[in-house]
Amino acid sequence: MFTINPTHREQSFGTLAPNSTIVFFNGKSALMTADGSRLPTSAELAGVLDAGTTMMFAGTMDGAECWGARMPQEFVLPQGFELIESRLAFVHPNPDIGYAISRCREFISWRNGHRLCGACGAKTSFATNDLAIVCPACGMMYYPQIAPAVITMITRNNGKEILLAHNKRFTTPSFSLIAGFVESGESLEQAVAREILEETGVTVKNIRYLSSQPWPFPNSLMLGFMAEYDSGEAYPQDGELSEMGWYSKENLPMIPSRGSIARKIIDEYFGLA
Numbered sequence: 001m002f003t004i005n006p007t008h009r010e011q012s013f014g015t016l017a018p019n020s021t022i023v024f025f026n027g028k029s030a031l032m033t034a035d036g037s038r039l040p041t042s043a044e045l046a047g048v049l050d051a052g053t054t055m056m057f058a059g060t061m062d063g064a065e066c067w068g069a070r071m072p073q074e075f076v077l078p079q080g081f082e083l084i085e086s087r088l089a090f091v092h093p094n095p096d097i098g099y100a101i102s103r104c105r106e107f108i109s110w111r112n113g114h115r116l117c118g119a120c121g122a123k124t125s126f127a128t129n130d131l132a133i134v135c136p137a138c139g140m141m142y143y144p145q146i147a148p149a150v151i152t153m154i155t156r157n158n159g160k161e162i163l164l165a166h167n168k169r170f171t172t173p174s175f176s177l178i179a180g181f182v183e184s185g186e187s188l189e190q191a192v193a194r195e196i197l198e199e200t201g202v203t204v205k206n207i208r209y210l211s212s213q214p215w216p217f218p219n220s221l222m223l224g225f226m227a228e229y230d231s232g233e234a235y236p237q238d239g240e241l242s243e244m245g246w247y248s249k250e251n252l253p254m255i256p257s258r259g260s261i262a263r264k265i266i267d268e269y270f271g272l273a
Contacts, residue, residue, distance in 0.1 A: 002066065002096035004059040004103065008126050010111075011067070014051025018043035021061040023068040023104035028217060029083035030101050031071070036084055039097065042067075048078045056111060058104045061096065068104025087259035090213060102214040106144060109218035114142040147220045150191045151179035153265050154204055156229035156246060162269070163200065163234055164253060165244035174254040175247075176262045179222070192225050199241055202232040213261040222261045226269075 020042040024031040032039055039061070055067035077083070086105065089098035114133045117124055122137035133142040154163040154177075164175035180195035182188060189207045196204055204227035215222045234244055247253060249270040256263045267273040 002059055002061050002099045002103075005057065006131055007129065008107070008131055009057045010054050010126065011057065012051060013042065013045075013049055013053040013055050013067075013069070016042040016055065016067060017065060018046075019064045021064055021066040021100065022055075023058070023066065023100055024049075024071055025068070025086075025105060025108065026071040026075075026083050028086050030086050030089065030105075031077070031081055032084045032097075034080055034082045036082075036088070036092070038094075039100065040078070040081055044081075045078060048076060056104065056107050058100065058107055061100055066100055066104070068108055070108060085259070086216070087257070090259045098214075102216040105216035106146075106214075106219045109216075110142075110144045118142075145219060148182040148188070148223060149179055149215070149220050150182060150188055150195060150223050150225055151177050151262055151265075152192050152196060152204075152207075152225040152227050153177050153210075153269060154196065154200075154202065154227050154229055161246040161248050162266070163202070163229070163244060164247050164255070165200070165236070165241045167240055168242050169240070172254065174256055175244075176256050176260075177265065179262075181220075188223055188225070192227060196227070197232075199237055200232070200234045200244060201237050202234050203230045204228060205230040210265060211261065213264070215261075224261050224265050226265075 022040050022042055022045055053069055055069045058066050058068050060066055086101050089101045092098055114124055117135035117138060117140050119140045120138045122135050124133045124135050127134045165178060166175050178196050178199055182191040192207050193204060196202055207225055207227045210224040210226055213222045236242060236244060255266055
């Protein structure tokens with residue numbers, strides 16, 4: 001079981017307990033056993049990771065401390081371990097694996113973004129009694145920030161069809177649901193309606209919440225919704241999407257890989273899981 005800690009600290013790898021769980025990142029991938037069953041321990045990385053590597057405390061995993069770090073440029077994978085895409089942790093039989101990976105990845109991004117105070121430029125450190133980064137010079141506090149984003153399945157034709165789109169940033173020819181970040185002052189439902197109209201030209205009705213998923217790339221929280229088509233003709237509006245269309249269960253295009261909330265929503269809706 002993964003348990004968070006209300007405070008935070010940094011420590012060198014060489015001082016960690018041998019049974020510490022290590023969440024080690026390279027890009028969007030994390031180091032796991034070759035069969036993907038678990039994360040490595042500090043004892044298993046001894047000799048292949050420099051003792052002075054700075055580690056970030058994230059909580060405890062099955063009673064042992066859990067620490068995160070980015071992989072140095074020159075690192076030889078230890079025998080029996082592989083880099084596995086982080087999103088696959090979200091479909092892992094042990095949900096705590098995904099929890100630990102999300103928290104460590106977001107912590108690393110948070111720390112890297114606040115090594116210097118944004119108000120006065122002084123070097124920052126961790127608060128001793130709170131989950132915060134503090135500036136010793138001016139007292140400014142920086143807490144981990146989560147960026148909420150909405151992702152929505154839009155249905156029409158009595159629920160037989162869903163709207164899917166291809167984003168120009170996708171590295172595969174896959175189609176996904178309509179998504180976007182929540183703006184300041186918006187409710188989640190307002191964000192759903194705005195993003196859909198901005199990106200597709202379509203208005204929707206009967207918006208309802210489905211489920212959520214942490215998305216640590218680097219610090220998003222994806223909130224899944226369903227909505228019904230109301231009016232308008234769907235076509236790319238803002239330059240981010242290159243193609244879109246209405247699809248039934250029988251003619252689905254390539255959809256996102258398992259591990260994403262978009263795939264989870266599509267699978268559950270059409271009974272594909």
